[in-house]
Amino acid sequence: MIAVPCVSADGKPTTSGIAMLAALKSGPSTPEAVSKITGKPLFRARSGLRELVNAGFVKQVDDNYQLTTEGSKLVP
Amino acid sequence: MEEKTDEIRLPLIGEKAPDFEAATTQGTLRLSDFKGTWLVLFSHPADFTPVCTTEFIAFSEIYDDLKKRNTELLGLSVDSVSSHIAWIRNVKEKMGVTIPFPIIADLNKEVSKKFGMIHPAQSKTETVRCVFIIDPESKIRTILYYPLTTGRNMKEILRIIDALQTTDKHKVATPANWKPGDPVVVPPPGTTEQAEERTKEGYDCKDWYLCFKKL
Numbered sequence: 001m002i003a004v005p006c007v008s009a010d011g012k013p014t015t016s017g018i019a020m021l022a023a024l025k026s027g028p029s030t031p032e033a034v035s036k037i038t039g040k041p042l043f044r045a046r047s048g049l050r051e052l053v054n055a056g057f058v059k060q061v062d063d064n065y066q067l068t069t070e071g072s073k074l075v076p
Numbered sequence: 077m078e079e080k081t082d083e084i085r086l087p088l089i090g091e092k093a094p095d096f097e098a099a100t101t102q103g104t105l106r107l108s109d110f111k112g113t114w115l116v117l118f119s120h121p122a123d124f125t126p127v128c129t130t131e132f133i134a135f136s137e138i139y140d141d142l143k144k145r146n147t148e149l150l151g152l153s154v155d156s157v158s159s160h161i162a163w164i165r166n167v168k169e170k171m172g173v174t175i176p177f178p179i180i181a182d183l184n185k186e187v188s189k190k191f192g193m194i195h196p197a198q199s200k201t202e203t204v205r206c207v208f209i210i211d212p213e214s215k216i217r218t219i220l221y222y223p224l225t226t227g228r229n230m231k232e233i234l235r236i237i238d239a240l241q242t243t244d245k246h247k248v249a250t251p252a253n254w255k256p257g258d259p260v261v262v263p264p265p266g267t268t269e270q271a272e273e274r275t276k277e278g279y280d281c282k283d284w285y286l287c288f289k290k291l
Contacts, residue, residue, distance in 0.1 A: 005102060005103040006103065032112075041113075041148060042109075042110075042112060042113060043105060043109040043110045043113070043148060044102060044103075046106075046108075046109040047102075047103050047104060047105050047106070047109050048103070050104075051103065051104075
């Protein structure tokens with residue numbers, strides 16, 4: 001089983017995942033900025049954003065990450 | 077006839093550390109996730125063992141010192157994530173120490189083989205106590221190997237990071253037993269002309285090839 005702390009087994013974002021989604025609410029951002037906003041280490045921001053991309057809540061455009069429609073619904 | 081082996085060549089100092097993706101106690105991580113920070117990647121023989129427990133407590137104690145040095149910690153053993161979680165919880169409950177860094181569950185030994193962490197003459201099933209200090213560009217800068225019976229020295233790990241970062245920042249070397257604040261070694265001259273000039277450059281020189289300076 002692959003451990004994913006930002007998305008739970010039922011496909012919903014965890015508390016960490018929601019915090020990262022909230023960090024993207026104001027617009028596309030880099031892992032460095034998400035790390036700063038959430039207070040999580042850079043490696044956790046990178047891996048968490050990757051998980052959120054795989055789960056369909058975030059999409060990557062070049063070096064930036066932004067919310068998908070699904071992701072936006074979770075951080076109104 | 078040459079005997080074929082499936083042994084992987086070990087990464088050496090100065091080489092790029094091999095990337096990997098592995099399950100950890102903080103999710104699936106890649107080595108490349110640590111790009112931009114220094115990393116201490118270390119292996120331990122097994123969870124719920126005495127020397128390893130003292131080491132994990134000691135690594136936790138230097139965690140803040142490492143963060144000040146833009147350095148992350150990443151542990152590894154061939155135990156499962158569940159075993160790691162149970163051990164971390166036990167250390168917290170019995171010893172009152174929170175393990176703040178991720179630990180790789182290298183059940184298939186994929187990462188430990190890439191980094192030469194299994195020394196069969198010591199143990200065919202457990203990783204020995206390795207330390208790889210990897211810089212922000214993913215280059216291996218230091219490799220330490222300890223036997224199963226000897227716990228690591230955290231002060232030395234911090235000292236090495238200080239020395240490497242000082243070298244990178246000031247283009248100098250550090251002498252034996254150096255610690256921050258001590259004089260550093262000026263790189264030796266490469267030509268006879270530079271050697272001649274070196275003793276006139278205001279450094280504390282014992283001779284042309286051994287000169288110190290204060291930072």
